[in-house]
Amino acid sequence: MTTSIIGFPRIGKNRELKFATEKYFKHDLSQESLEKTAKEIRIENWNLQKQAEIEYPVSNDFSFYDQVLDTSRFLNAIPKRFQDLNLNALETYFAMARGLQTEKIDVKALPMKKWFNTNYHYIVPELSSETQIKASTDQILESILEARKSGIETRPTLVGPYTFLKLATYTENARPEDFIASFQTAYKLLLNELDKNNVTWLQIDEPALVLEQNDADLELFKTLYQEILKEKKTTKVLLQTYFGDVRDAYLTLLALDFDGIGLDFVEGRESLHLIERYGFPENKILFAGLVNGKNIWKNNYQKTLDIISQWPKNIHFVLSTSCSLQHVPVTITSETQLSQDILNHFAFATEKLQELHELDAIVFHGNTAFLVENERYFTGNRIKKDDALAQKIDHLTALDFERQPSFSKRLEIQKEALKLPLLPTTTIGSFPQTKEIRVARLAHKKNELSDDAYEQFLKEKITQWIKFQEEIGIDVLVHGEFERNDMVEYFGQQLSGYVFTQKAWVQSYGTRCVKPPIVWGDIRRPNPMTVKWSKFAQEQTQKVMKGMLTGPVTILNWSFPREDISLKESTLQLALAIQEEVLDLERAGIRIIQIDEAALREKLPLRKSDWNKEYLDWAIPAFRLVHAKVKAETQIHTHMCYSEFTDIIPAIDAMDADVISFEASRSDLSILDSLKENHFKTLVGPGVYDIHSPRIPSVEEIETQIERILEKVPVDHVWINPDCGLKTRASKETKESLAHLSEAAKTYRKKY
Numbered sequence: 001m002t003t004s005i006i007g008f009p010r011i012g013k014n015r016e017l018k019f020a021t022e023k024y025f026k027h028d029l030s031q032e033s034l035e036k037t038a039k040e041i042r043i044e045n046w047n048l049q050k051q052a053e054i055e056y057p058v059s060n061d062f063s064f065y066d067q068v069l070d071t072s073r074f075l076n077a078i079p080k081r082f083q084d085l086n087l088n089a090l091e092t093y094f095a096m097a098r099g100l101q102t103e104k105i106d107v108k109a110l111p112m113k114k115w116f117n118t119n120y121h122y123i124v125p126e127l128s129s130e131t132q133i134k135a136s137t138d139q140i141l142e143s144i145l146e147a148r149k150s151g152i153e154t155r156p157t158l159v160g161p162y163t164f165l166k167l168a169t170y171t172e173n174a175r176p177e178d179f180i181a182s183f184q185t186a187y188k189l190l191l192n193e194l195d196k197n198n199v200t201w202l203q204i205d206e207p208a209l210v211l212e213q214n215d216a217d218l219e220l221f222k223t224l225y226q227e228i229l230k231e232k233k234t235t236k237v238l239l240q241t242y243f244g245d246v247r248d249a250y251l252t253l254l255a256l257d258f259d260g261i262g263l264d265f266v267e268g269r270e271s272l273h274l275i276e277r278y279g280f281p282e283n284k285i286l287f288a289g290l291v292n293g294k295n296i297w298k299n300n301y302q303k304t305l306d307i308i309s310q311w312p313k314n315i316h317f318v319l320s321t322s323c324s325l326q327h328v329p330v331t332i333t334s335e336t337q338l339s340q341d342i343l344n345h346f347a348f349a350t351e352k353l354q355e356l357h358e359l360d361a362i363v364f365h366g367n368t369a370f371l372v373e374n375e376r377y378f379t380g381n382r383i384k385k386d387d388a389l390a391q392k393i394d395h396l397t398a399l400d401f402e403r404q405p406s407f408s409k410r411l412e413i414q415k416e417a418l419k420l421p422l423l424p425t426t427t428i429g430s431f432p433q434t435k436e437i438r439v440a441r442l443a444h445k446k447n448e449l450s451d452d453a454y455e456q457f458l459k460e461k462i463t464q465w466i467k468f469q470e471e472i473g474i475d476v477l478v479h480g481e482f483e484r485n486d487m488v489e490y491f492g493q494q495l496s497g498y499v500f501t502q503k504a505w506v507q508s509y510g511t512r513c514v515k516p517p518i519v520w521g522d523i524r525r526p527n528p529m530t531v532k533w534s535k536f537a538q539e540q541t542q543k544v545m546k547g548m549l550t551g552p553v554t555i556l557n558w559s560f561p562r563e564d565i566s567l568k569e570s571t572l573q574l575a576l577a578i579q580e581e582v583l584d585l586e587r588a589g590i591r592i593i594q595i596d597e598a599a600l601r602e603k604l605p606l607r608k609s610d611w612n613k614e615y616l617d618w619a620i621p622a623f624r625l626v627h628a629k630v631k632a633e634t635q636i637h638t639h640m641c642y643s644e645f646t647d648i649i650p651a652i653d654a655m656d657a658d659v660i661s662f663e664a665s666r667s668d669l670s671i672l673d674s675l676k677e678n679h680f681k682t683l684v685g686p687g688v689y690d691i692h693s694p695r696i697p698s699v700e701e702i703e704t705q706i707e708r709i710l711e712k713v714p715v716d717h718v719w720i721n722p723d724c725g726l727k728t729r730a731s732k733e734t735k736e737s738l739a740h741l742s743e744a745a746k747t748y749r750k751k752y
């Protein structure tokens with residue numbers, strides 16, 4: 001074996017899995033048909049890997065929704081309330097992922113969280129004292145046998161027990177220790193079954209090892225695996241890590257009886273040091289993550305060779321990717337609109353297989369032709385540099401990053417200017433992107449609908465939804481973002497320096513995919529981007545219309561960034577562009593401007609000790625640069641898509657926004673305690689209901705949430721809003737839910 005990957009995208013080249021699954025959800029497709037689509041994708045993926053001469057393509061990396069949820073199913077960690085539904089296995093699985101509301105059933109989905117430092121979301125496992133861990137290996141074995149039928153021998157993969165225990169939530173006094181023995185039994189059973197089926201390798205993913213580890217963590221890891229590995233007979237075990245280096249766990253890993261260890265040399269800054277300093281045992285195989293699984297640029301073969309050349313000579317290694325390729329799009333061959341000159345610089349999942357193949361030829365067979373060919377893309381002048389922009393950034397001073405007057409003074413001024421009631425209600429920006437809207441956008445794109453007709457159509461939608469918001473009594477309105485396909489792509493398309501793909505989709509969660517734009521060069525804003533729509537919307541109402549922008553950190557975090565300049569440099573370029581937009585909105589009479597930093601937390605280094613110097617020290621000032629020049633009476637909102645931020649409260653306050661809303665209900669408002677303890681400066685709008693599921697919260701349910709918020713946060717610091725992402729919902733459920741929200745807020749307001 002000389003090449004290997006950790007996982008391949010499972011959405012299909014044309015998002016076949018998404019479309020089939022969504023049809024199945026609507027009862028327009030049978031389970032058999034859905035399973036047929038899934039099978040076709042798996043076979044296609046294995047064949048691609050085979051064609052690239054990967055000896056053991058990966059199996060069980062396919063998932064109908066999420067690989068962590070699959071592991072919950074493997075372990076039978078299915079909360080009782082889902083088992084009690086008495087549905088079939090797949091229906092139970094989807095009920096955990098999405099919740100289920102029928103005439104007789106009403107269960108909420110399990111919470112969802114970001115998968116380490118990616119934009120992928122996993123379903124958080126729930127372990128309670130009632131959980132009966134019991135391995136069910138059917139799915140894993142079936143996929144191995146399915147591949148064998150096509151003549152392909154695979155290496156199954158699954159999330160390991162340590163990462164699973166670290167990611168799980170615990171209810172009813174359950175603790176991680178309670179599950180050690182049963183997890184050991186489950187993974188041993190799996191090893192045993194694989195052995196019986198003559199499977200050569202098992203890949204166990206333990207990305208949690210790249211986080212900071214204390215002695216107790218390492219002890220837990222050791223305890224788990226010492227026992228599991230006792231079951232090893234002929235099936236070999238690869239312990240795979242990714243998203244960073246294992247600097248705290250390296251020696252622990254070496255001391256255990258793994259046959260292969262997968263390390264990340266792309267994001268793992270210390271990986272090279274670790275093997276230089278401590279060596280790597282001759283009796284183990286190093287699965288070396290050299291090809292970037294998260295970005296779309298061609299691998300720089302010379303740089304890769306430079307890394308390899310620094311390893312001790314006697315290492316037995318396999319060339320691999322830095323993480324699963326599920327984080328990059330499937331293939332550049334679907335792109336028909338980008339010039340070959342541009343595409344030549346990219347490698348998506350399928351092309352990365354080819355890169356591994358070429359690297360194999362260079363490293364193990366001395367083929368230099370590939371090396372010479374590859375060098376071309378890293379030597380010439382790929383783009384023309386914007387020198388004026390570089391100078392502007394160089395000349396920024398501290399004043400450019402400080403808004404005046406101070407927060408507390410602004411608060412008073414804004415109170416006067418905006419005259420909002422107590423517990424003001426608003427939404428996070430988007431309204432349902434219905435089929436009608438998508439059809440119109442597509443027709444416009446294909447020139448089947450004229451600019452005027454399309455604009456007219458959008459204006460009607462905006463007007464309808466403004467009316468609706470007025471009817472139910474929302475205080476700060478939004479125009480609905482109907483003109484936007486996506487909160488990043490929409491801006492990217494209007495900024496220079498970006499390039500776009502047509503089919504470069506990446507799974508975000510479940511059936512939801514995103515198509516990140518690519519930062520190709522230096523960024524400028526040639527024209528206003530949102531002013532026309534916000535201005536039109538404001539003209540339709542007496543109420544305050546909120547302007548809606550995406551912040552620089554999020555735009556960059558949800559793009560594929562350049563690798564030839566720093567993230568900081570690109571972020572500052574974006575910040576200057578968005579700053580121009582903010583000031584234009586203000587000039588157009590928009591009094592509240594929301595600058596979404598949905599993804600700010602996502603790119604926090606996984607190790608806390610790196611947070612400030614490697615990220616926050618430039619990301620937070622970049623946000624301040626965007627709004628530092630607005631007037632005191634203009635209220636700046638921001639929004640974040642996660643519930644855990646106890647640990648970055650000082651950083652969030654340092655963004656110096658006036659109001660922040662955040663996604664909260666799916667993690668059951670667990671954030672509130674920390675808000676209370678930390679005396680958060682910024683006003684807050686924790687989402688009071690979960691929009692990821694079609695179920696409609698009752699008025700009482702929302703009142704309970706408001707009550708819980710008010711127990712912790714002073715009433716004049718609270719805004720009432722749902723979670724973000726209403727664009728993914730249907731109109732009917734959105735309207736009913738929002739009417740309930742407004743009613744609940746009004747009830748509460750009267751109490752003060």
Ligand code: GLN
Pocket residue numbers: 427428429430487548596598639640641724725726727
């Ligand atoms: N303004 C966006 C919306 O409401 C924010 C989306 C997000 O937070 N991801 O959809």
Ligand code: ZN
Pocket residue numbers: 598639640641642663724725
């Ligand atoms: Zn959000």
